Amino acid sequence: MQQVFTANRLTDGRVVYLTAAGDWSEDIAEGFLCANEDELSDYQRRAELAAVADEIVEPYAIDVQHGPDGARPVRYREVIRAFGPSIDYAVAVSAGAS
Amino acid sequence: MYQYDEIDQSVVDQRVAQFRGQVQRRLSGELSEDEFKPLRLMNGLYLQLHAYMLRVAIPYGTLSSAQLHKLADIARRYDRGYGHFTTRQNLQYNWPKLEDTPDILAELASVEMHAIQTSGNCIRNVTTEQFAGVAADEIDDPRVYAEIVRQWSTFHPEFSFLPRKFKIALTGAPTDRAAVRVHDIGLVLRYDDTGNVGFEVIVGGGQGRTPMIGKTIRAFLPKPYLLSYLEAIMRVYNQYGRRDNMYKARIKILVHEVGAEAFARDVEAEWEHIRATATDLPAAEEARIRAFFAAPPYRQVAGTDPGFAAKRLKDRAFALWVRTNVHAHRQPGYAIANISLKPEGLPPGDATADQMDVIAGLAERYSFGEIRVTHEQNLVLPHVAQADLYAVWQALREHGLGAANIGLISDIIACPGLDYCALANARSIPVAQQLSRRFSDLDRQHDLGELRLKIAGCITACGHHHVGHIGILGVDRKGEEYYQITLGGAADEQAAVGEIVGPAIARDELTDAVENIVTTYVDLRDTGERFIDTYRRLGRDPFKERLYDAR
Numbered sequence: 001m002q003q004v005f006t007a008n009r010l011t012d013g014r015v016v017y018l019t020a021a022g023d024w025s026e027d028i029a030e031g032f033l034c035a036n037e038d039e040l041s042d043y044q045r046r047a048e049l050a051a052v053a054d055e056i057v058e059p060y061a062i063d064v065q066h067g068p069d070g071a072r073p074v075r076y077r078e079v080i081r082a083f084g085p086s087i088d089y090a091v092a093v094s095a096g097a098s
Numbered sequence: 099m100y101q102y103d104e105i106d107q108s109v110v111d112q113r114v115a116q117f118r119g120q121v122q123r124r125l126s127g128e129l130s131e132d133e134f135k136p137l138r139l140m141n142g143l144y145l146q147l148h149a150y151m152l153r154v155a156i157p158y159g160t161l162s163s164a165q166l167h168k169l170a171d172i173a174r175r176y177d178r179g180y181g182h183f184t185t186r187q188n189l190q191y192n193w194p195k196l197e198d199t200p201d202i203l204a205e206l207a208s209v210e211m212h213a214i215q216t217s218g219n220c221i222r223n224v225t226t227e228q229f230a231g232v233a234a235d236e237i238d239d240p241r242v243y244a245e246i247v248r249q250w251s252t253f254h255p256e257f258s259f260l261p262r263k264f265k266i267a268l269t270g271a272p273t274d275r276a277a278v279r280v281h282d283i284g285l286v287l288r289y290d291d292t293g294n295v296g297f298e299v300i301v302g303g304g305q306g307r308t309p310m311i312g313k314t315i316r317a318f319l320p321k322p323y324l325l326s327y328l329e330a331i332m333r334v335y336n337q338y339g340r341r342d343n344m345y346k347a348r349i350k351i352l353v354h355e356v357g358a359e360a361f362a363r364d365v366e367a368e369w370e371h372i373r374a375t376a377t378d379l380p381a382a383e384e385a386r387i388r389a390f391f392a393a394p395p396y397r398q399v400a401g402t403d404p405g406f407a408a409k410r411l412k413d414r415a416f417a418l419w420v421r422t423n424v425h426a427h428r429q430p431g432y433a434i435a436n437i438s439l440k441p442e443g444l445p446p447g448d449a450t451a452d453q454m455d456v457i458a459g460l461a462e463r464y465s466f467g468e469i470r471v472t473h474e475q476n477l478v479l480p481h482v483a484q485a486d487l488y489a490v491w492q493a494l495r496e497h498g499l500g501a502a503n504i505g506l507i508s509d510i511i512a513c514p515g516l517d518y519c520a521l522a523n524a525r526s527i528p529v530a531q532q533l534s535r536r537f538s539d540l541d542r543q544h545d546l547g548e549l550r551l552k553i554a555g556c557i558t559a560c561g562h563h564h565v566g567h568i569g570i571l572g573v574d575r576k577g578e579e580y581y582q583i584t585l586g587g588a589a590d591e592q593a594a595v596g597e598i599v600g601p602a603i604a605r606d607e608l609t610d611a612v613e614n615i616v617t618t619y620v621d622l623r624d625t626g627e628r629f630i631d632t633y634r635r636l637g638r639d640p641f642k643e644r645l646y647d648a649r
Contacts, residue, residue: 008145008149010124010125010196011125011195011196011197012149012150012195012196012197013145013146013148013149013150013194013195013196014148014149015147015148051131053127054124054125054126054127054131057131057145058131058145074577075577076516076577076579077147077516077522080147080148080516080517081147081148084148085148085517085518085527086517086525086527086528087445087517087527087528087531
């Protein structure tokens with residue numbers, strides 16, 4: 001089982017994942033998959049620093065597994081965070097929406 | 099409707115400026131998340147699964163057309179083109195950006211709205227029933243007192259750091275359309291023996307982890323003493339409410355632990371102690387506020403409009419809509435038009451920005467510019483002339499707002515659930531969508547009659563499952579979505595907490611399980627019995643046996 005760090009971005013609350021370079025991406029596919037304890041510690045420290053720097057809020061690690069379409073969270077709650085609500089309803093409109 | 103004076107507007111504008119400064123300091127890092135979180139919660143701003151969520155206060159569920167147009171505008175410009183009406187008569191936006199929220203609050207302030215105290219350990223939005231001021235069975239207009247309580251509770255310095263959230267609801271009629279018995283304080287307008295108006299005071303109701311029906315601590319409180327008595331209740335709660343465990347911190351726990359009689363004695367003693375100096379509302383001030391809720395300039399007509407009667411005979415679809423969605427109005431020739439936000443297969447309680455604009459326009463043209471929000475996540479046009487009902491219905495139908503299902507099984511209450519909410523264990527909206535599709539046949543729905551189906555994605559019970567005739571609670575069982583069914587709950591004057599019918603059921607078996615329960619009702623009912631009547635007569639066993647023997 002591998003893990004990736006996730007959080008909410010401070011400015012807009014969007015779900016983001018910690019990349020290899022230490023950035024935060026909205027795409028879970030770009031999240032760095034920690035495969036051992038050393039990597040987990042290293043990226044935990046980066047995540048906590050990013051929280052202190054007010055880039056993101058409340059980071060934590062989630063379990064992911066490899067699927068046909070790339071990394072996919074194990075917990076369904078995290079699947080919804082990664083890919084959006086399961087309901088085909090919300091329609092993005094106007095320049096204000098993202 | 100109440101209209102802000104200079105002080106009200108100044109308070110709200112200053113609050114926006116204050117929050118703008120707080121957001122700037124958060125974004126610059128001057129404020130940490132721990133410092134900022136209680137501040138943003140007091141302005142109704144949550145951080146949920148995907149994004150921030152802003153809960154806008156709709157005081158006791160009343161909106162003007164201008165306000166609803168503004169809510170639509172905000173949905174378009176700052177969100178994803180829709181909003182969700184809640185079981186506390188508020189509106190939630192699911193996608194605002196933190197950096198935009200000061201501007202959103204400024205837009206709200208421009209139409210006398212805000213998001214103050216829609217979260218946090220304070221007194222929340224005061225709610226009342228949606229037919230206030232227009233129902234034939236009303237003793238007095240609860241909006242007058244809801245507005246008084248709203249002003250008293252906003253920024254009350256003594257009650258801004260309560261042990262936990264606090265919710266007050268009022269009803270103006272013996273028929274409880276505001277679920278007052280599952281609120282921290284429920285106020286029921288009553289007459290005493292000599293015809294004076296006052297309140298039955300009910301304390302300690304609530305849902306969540308420990309659902310309880312409120313206890314009457316005072317059968318009749320003369321209305322001039324409303325505020326001082328509320329102060330006494332709040333002071334007892336503030337002093338003795340638990341602060342060591344957030345799951346034991348509501349007033350219902352205090353009332354339960356000390357006993358209703360002892361609690362009532364504590365309140366009466368506190369009231370005696372404070373009433374000489376506490377602020378009760380002078381009669382002139384009550385009259386001033388009451389004047390805002392004067393009846394609109396109705397046309398004087400006698401009897402039922404003949405055109406309306408004829409249309410009902412000619413157009414079956416219209417007749418069906420009238421049957422469920424139109425209620426009698428106290429003014430001859432007028433009607434209360436309910437707008438269902440539960441169309442087949444769509445998320446209950448949601449409205450698009452376009453739909454909000456349509457409804458605001460209909461209110462402007464046909465309802466003296468007024469809309470109500472119900473705690474069952476529907477909307478109401480409270481003052482429609484019977485002669486205009488057909489035109490209103492046609493316009494609603496054209497925009498996906500014509501569902502003729504108020505009070506029927508497809509008029510489902512559902513919280514946002516795991517699709518949106520950080521607290522949720524399971525999804526509720528797709529469950530509601532599947533159930534509304536399964537029971538879409540309107541003839542069948544009418545055969546089933548009044549059936550209140552309520553769905554919550556977690557034990558916080560924002561979806562009010564405890565008081566559903568059929569309640570559905572989402573639970574997490576080893577990472578899978580399961581659902582616990584309760585039966586026999588009720589939110590009205592015969593309020594009751596539903597009984598768990600058996601072990602939780604997997605998501606893909608849930609719709610069939612509800613079908614099974616409904617079939618049991620049909621098989622066992624006496625003539626004219628609603629679902630809840632049959633359940634009260636027979637109890638849980640026949641439903642449990644049929645449901646679990648079949649599995």
